Every structure is written in C-alpha cells, then in structure tokens.
Amino acid sequence: MSRSRFSLNAATTKYWPVDALLTGAAEAGIGGVGLWREETQAHGVEKTAALARDLGLPITTLCRGGFFQAADWFDENRRAIDEAHTLGAPILVLVSGGLPDGSRDVDAARQHVGDAIGELVPHARAAGVQLAIEPLHPMFASDRCVVSTLGQALDLARPYPAESVGVCIDTYHVWWDPEVWDQIARAGAEGRIATFQAADWITPLPEGVLLGRGLPGEGVIELRRFREAVDAAGYTGPVEVEVFHTAVWSRPGPQVLSEALHSYLTHVA
C-alpha cells in the first residue's frame, strides 16, 4: 500500500528519458510520476499522455508553472495548464519566480504573484487542474521564488476556491519554519494541501544552492513527522520524492527509482 502512494518526481532522474521513466515506474508498481514540462514537451505531451494511459500510470503533478516576473507569464501558464490537462495531471505546481531584474521591491513582486494567480483561476478551473503554490526555501527568495513560507502561500491562495488553488508542501523548503506545523494544520483545514513532496536537507550547500537536495534519510529533516502531519491534516494523496543532485543524476534511472522508493519506505512512509 505504501508503495502505491509513492510517486517519483522526474527531476530525481533527470536524464532518464520520459518513456523509459514511465515504463520503469509502471513495472515497479509505484503510484505515479511527477513530470516536468521541458522533458515532457521534448518527448511530446500527447505521446506521453497516451503512454501513461496505456500503462495505467497516474501523472501526479506537472512541474512547473509560475515565474510570474516573466513578460509572457500569462500565456505560458495557460499553456502549462493545458499540458497538465492533456496529461491527466490533476495539479500544476507553481514556483512564483523571483524579483524582476533590477528590482528590490519584494512586496510588489509578492502582490503580483497573488494577482497573477487570480487571473489564471478561470482557465485552471475550466481545465480541471488545481494550481499548487509552492513556497521555496528563503534562500531562493530573490532569484527563484518570492513565496517563502507555507503561511504566505496560504495567504496568497485564500481569495480563490480551494479546488482551484492549493499549496505544494515540500519538506526541503519548509522544514526550518517554526510555524510549519501550525500552517500544515491550517492548510488541511482550508482543504488546500494539493501535493506533498519529500527531500532531505544536507550541508554543505553547493554553489548556487539548487542542486543540494538529498534523498530521504541523507539529511536532518524529520520526514516521517511531516508525512504524519499532512496525513493528520487530511491529505490522502501521493508522496513524491523529488531530489535535485548531480550525484543522484549520475546514476542510472532504474537504480535511482529503487533507491528513492527504498528511502521513502524507510524514512517517510
């Protein structure tokens, strides 16, 4: 049963071709995969959707929309919603983007994120796709994501219906937050836990800090406590393991799938 709750986010096996990933995931009997737009587009969105249907493999999330500081955010995010719909992915994860070039106005950037999400809600609702606002660790606040805490993500979601706007809770990004347990409970009470992702925190952080995520058990996060907290808050969806790490990427996809599943069963489930 635990195995069927596990979903492999494709970022963990960055160089495993999409068709091989889907086939490997189906053979392993896991609950699904989370996909990324670039690799899915390269393989073909329709083709990927057809293969997933043939295999009976759920696409748990599509990563990612957002980056609202870009000039073409509106059209680009509508395309992302359409792709999620085509793939049968119920959730599009939104990483908000950082400050516009030359700007120091983080308040304005955050305000814009809220407004932009509002403009996407009708299209998301029509497509049957839930937008999941993902707070990223505050070390990404200037260049990748001005949404820095779960509480802030929930505040941004509040004006919109929960079936259209939820949150993505990723342990790597929120583990340090003294308020995270209260905010997980709040997210559940508000019906907004769209998805739950697990990765571990390891130091020292690498240059640029993006590729330092650890497999569950490699770091300091109380991962099982997080899984129990989202469960207690009413979340019943999949648990995605999502790791960006050059050493993990250097290993064969099937091996990483097996390692990620094992680390999930040992430290999260």
Add this chain to the structure above:
Amino acid sequence: MSRSRFSLNAATTKYWPVDALLTGAAEAGIGGVGLWREETQAHGVEKTAALARDLGLPITTLCRGGFFQAADWFDENRRAIDEAHTLGAPILVLVSGGLPDGSRDVDAARQHVGDAIGELVPHARAAGVQLAIEPLHPMFASDRCVVSTLGQALDLARPYPAESVGVCIDTYHVWWDPEVWDQIARAGAEGRIATFQAADWITPLPEGVLLGRGLPGEGVIELRRFREAVDAAGYTGPVEVEVFHTAVWSRPGPQVLSEALHSYLTHVA
C-alpha cells in the same frame, strides 16, 4: 552625524590586524567597531580594551557567543560575556548553533537555546552586557543557527528582561521574511532591538553559503527601508556594516573601511 552612527564590524576586514583596525576607525571618525572574539583574543582582550579607551573608540558589539550545542557552552559563553565587559562592549551577539551531531530534533535544539540563554542572564546582568539573539537566515538552520526568524528570536527572549536579552537584526538574514516589518515594530515595542547590522543579498550564493554577503548596494535588499523601520521602532544605536566575502577580504583594510562607509552613507543612512 550619519558617519558617527556607522560602525565597522571587523568581519568585513578579516585580515586587518585589530590594532590597525581600531586606529584606522578612530582616524576615519566613525562611530565604533564591532569585534570578533578570536581576533581580539589573539591581540589580547585587555590590550584591545586599553587601545579603544585611548582612542575614544566605542566597541559596539562583541561577536559572538552562542553555539549552545557545544558541550562547553556554559563556560564559553560566560567567558564571552566577561570579554565583552572588559572591552566595554554593551552587547554580546549570540548565534545559537545548529543541530547537535546526528540529531534531527530542531524543536529540542530550539528549546535548549531558550533554556541556555536563561542560565546566562544572571552573569550577563552582573556584567552589564546585553545578550543579543541573532536569527540567521534559514539556510543556516541545520549547521549554524536554529533561530531562523526575528519573531522566533523575540519569542525566545520574552521570558527575560529586555535589558539583559535583546535581538540582533541583520538585514541579510531577515530580508525575505514576510513578517519582518511587523516583527521589527514588535521588537521596538518590547525594547529589544540591541543592534542593527546591514549587509546585502547577492546571488548566486557561493558553496557553503557563508561568504556571500554583499556590501550595501550590491544586492536586492531595501536597506534604507530597514534602517528607517528600526528607527521608527525606537532604535537609536549604531548601524554596523558586516560583510563576509572573500573578494572584500582580499582588499586592504583602509580601502574596505572607506568602501563600507560610502556604501552605508549611500544606501542605508
């Protein structure tokens, strides 16, 4: 007047010998210097204190106590308080330390920090030294400082008198926090703003992330807004510029003092 509010934290000019730093600071007519324990001990604490007195140069802070996960934290922090007293530094900055080796229990580590500070209060009070809890950016939560937000620092300080336990507000560590403006106002209302430090946020972050702080104006932080916010909250003390960066360290001390003063006057004052 602005120049007399400026204090140079010695970490900014790491390789400038303590006696030369003090003499250079006095000649530049700035308001003081913040010192670090290791370099001050190497020069001699009494000798440094005597030179500062002769020059009429205030020692604005001593950095740093804390690291409460260490076995000898009690004795070590009492020594740090004594050194601050000897130097005439009114404030000892506390960086709490990270998780104990092998631990994933950040709640317990945070609880221990609060308890440990309580055990130091009598000695600090007797020495006339205020302890300043410094929240560090959440990217340091596992290995350097489990105190991650200004609100959390204020919660930890709350059981103790404000004249003995305050907070250190460092722009680099708190700029991303959506609650920071409210918490600065709260810190002022509670009489706990012990010191204010300015450094800028630049990306990409270097490996290990410690040595990535920028001089004021080099990054994205609304530094003047922070200075105005602490002023509005009733803070009247010095503004320390504290930058750790290998490129800054590679330049001569007098040049960096001049650059730091200029960047402070341009972007903070």
